[in-house]
Amino acid sequence: MKACIFHGPGDIRLESVPEPRPGPGELLMRMEAAGLCYSDIRVYKGEKKARIGVIPGHENVGIIMEIGEGVDGLEIGQRVVLCPIIACGRCFYCLRGLRNRCLKRVTMGYEENGGLAQYLLVPASIVSLGHVLPVPEGLPPEVATLTEPLACVLNSLEACRLQPGGSLLLLGAGPMGLLHLLLARTLGAATVIVSEVDEGRLRQAQRFGASLALNPARQEIQAAVLEASDGLGVDAAVVTTGVPSLLEPALAAVRRQGTVSLFAGFPPGSSIDLDPNTVHYNEIRLTGSQNATPDQYRRALQLLTVMPQAAEINTHRFPIDEGIKAYESRLGMDGLKSLVIF
Numbered sequence: 001m002k003a004c005i006f007h008g009p010g011d012i013r014l015e016s017v018p019e020p021r022p023g024p025g026e027l028l029m030r031m032e033a034a035g036l037c038y039s040d041i042r043v044y045k046g047e048k049k050a051r052i053g054v055i056p057g058h059e060n061v062g063i064i065m066e067i068g069e070g071v072d073g074l075e076i077g078q079r080v081v082l083c084p085i086i087a088c089g090r091c092f093y094c095l096r097g098l099r100n101r102c103l104k105r106v107t108m109g110y111e112e113n114g115g116l117a118q119y120l121l122v123p124a125s126i127v128s129l130g131h132v133l134p135v136p137e138g139l140p141p142e143v144a145t146l147t148e149p150l151a152c153v154l155n156s157l158e159a160c161r162l163q164p165g166g167s168l169l170l171l172g173a174g175p176m177g178l179l180h181l182l183l184a185r186t187l188g189a190a191t192v193i194v195s196e197v198d199e200g201r202l203r204q205a206q207r208f209g210a211s212l213a214l215n216p217a218r219q220e221i222q223a224a225v226l227e228a229s230d231g232l233g234v235d236a237a238v239v240t241t242g243v244p245s246l247l248e249p250a251l252a253a254v255r256r257q258g259t260v261s262l263f264a265g266f267p268p269g270s271s272i273d274l275d276p277n278t279v280h281y282n283e284i285r286l287t288g289s290q291n292a293t294p295d296q297y298r299r300a301l302q303l304l305t306v307m308p309q310a311a312e313i314n315t316h317r318f319p320i321d322e323g324i325k326a327y328e329s330r331l332g333m334d335g336l337k338s339l340v341i342f
């Protein structure tokens with residue numbers, strides 16, 4: 001079968017590899033679509049680690065083709081999406097349901113093979129943990145690839161304790177910033193302000209219903225946020241792009257007892273100046289979020305059925321033969337999300 005193989009930073013190759021066969025407890029999936037995440041690009045750039053020789057891809061949708069011995073509750077022909085987290089199930093965090101925080105976590109697409117290949121062997125641990133989720137009837141496979149990113153965004157907004165009627169500032173309107181916007185609207189946020197330097201992305205934020213879409217090159221973020229929030233500041237601000245200096249406007253934009261969340265990953269070795277009194281006197285909650293719990297994956301998949309605009313996040317499609325071009329298009333910041341389709 002054809003597969004993209006990670007040979008090291010800057011080196012992903014399309015190769016022909018043997019088609020896997022499912023052993024006991026495993027599944028074989030015929031891939032339909034795989035989303036390319038900015039974290040895949042960070043691996044490509046050498047900012048994030050992955051195993052040399054791994055098949056990347058953690059936003060995977062496909063059809064079950066073969067079922068290994070001892071698997072129950074799943075059927076051949078079913079369309080499924082995966083929570084790609086392999087967790088031990090027994091550690092402090094797993095026992096709390098926080099498998100994304102598992103002390104022994106490995107992830108498909110980084111340490112274990114992912115979906116940038118015609119067939120994907122689903123490990124027995126993923127099957128037995130219940131991380132194989134049937135796609136609801138009528139949800140297109142391309143949209144279902146957004147389950148993983150949307151689960152991460154759901155985790156982010158829950159870390160912000162976003163409430164219906166609440167207010168939010170999003171710093172960055174890339175695919176993840178825009179998914180924050182769509183989900184915040186779906187969950188009933190009244191005010192969602194988006195700050196982004198790229199005019200095309202700002203226009204997309206407006207089409208997606210941003211209360212205010214501002215370009216920080218032309219407009220001061222704090223002043224604009226205060227004006228749009230009766231002088232209070234917003235309930236929460238999320239840094240959705242890996243620019244460390246954005247912590248500063250985020251802290252300045254939230255109200256007292258507001259939340260600032262660092263959602264994006266940052267280049268290794270990043271550091272920032274922070275006045276601790278800003279956090280102290282204003283009782284600001286400073287947090288981050290990374291990946292999501294299996295429960296958030298399950299709810300994200302259901303949420304996609306009521307978020308028709310989410311389909312617009314996938315702007316580029318490449319066949320597996322042109323898988324490398326999917327990377328290039330994201331590296332070039334061309335459009336929003338790229339898919340590999342089969």
Ligand SMILES: [Zn+2]
Pocket residue numbers: 036037038039058059148149
């Ligand atoms: Zn992702």
Ligand SMILES: [Zn+2]
Pocket residue numbers: 087088089090091092093094099101102103104105
């Ligand atoms: Zn664990």
